[in-house]
């Protein structure tokens with residue numbers, strides 16, 4: 673797996689997305705900036721790669737809290753940086769109260785940031801002296817784009833394709849669909865000639881065919897019964913909280929879950945469990961998967977590779 677010299681992949685834990693830093697002759701850039709809780713670490717890692725250079729551009733593949741949570745600190749430290757977000761999100765960013773609602777929906781946080789530029793589908797973008805195309809990729813998020821470098825056969829796939837699976841199909845949790853779009857995005861990736869994929873989480877991988885095979889099998893499984901996606905979504909959102917806090921009192925779980933609008937929607941639309949039942953179910957599932965441990969009355973996060 674050889675990366676172009678101008679490209680540096682900062683592989684992060686699952687709470688923060690990976691960051692890709694580009695050192696072009698005349699311009700530097702970062703793609704995705706991690707979760708706000710790790711912002712100091714993000715800044716340090718970026719400074720380390722940039723050395724004495726400044727940061728010229730931020731690109732966010734989509735505005736999930738774990739992909740844009742480092743924007744604030746990078747904008748503060750590099751005041752001239754220009755931030756590029758999916759075009760459809762741009763108007764919402766002008767009104768942070770509206771933008772914040774999208775983070776609140778998942779029970780996650782994001783510090784306020786601003787954006788100057790829009791990325792439209794099929795935009796040509798120069799990063800690290802290479803030509804990239806922004807490929808519109810709905811499914812996991814309705815406004816996400818991926819970055820494809822045809823010349824190098826590299827795809828920055830965000831949460832549309834991981835080595836094992838892909839991110840939760842969030843729109844389906846509250847009845848907006850998304851399975852068809854997820855499949856169409858996989859088809860689009862399948863049509864590219866790729867030697868390397870840099871996912872939003874986990875290590876870069878070269879066996880793209882195998883990853884696609886697993887992703888297709890997963891989307892078929894989810895399409896077979898939307899309850900599966902709802903259950904997965906609820907588990908992922910609880911696991912995210914646990915990664916953020918590291919431990920949670922067992923008795924707090926029903927209230928915590930009830931405070932997350934997307935969990936409520938997923939439960940209401942697909943499961944209809946009572947609060948206590950839902951909390952018990954989610955804890956049991958994560959425990960069985962080895963994603964948490966129960967110590968007395970405390971849930972404790974267990975670091976896992978698959979988040």
Ligand SMILES: [Zn+2]
Pocket residue numbers: 734736739812813831839
């Ligand atoms: Zn995401």
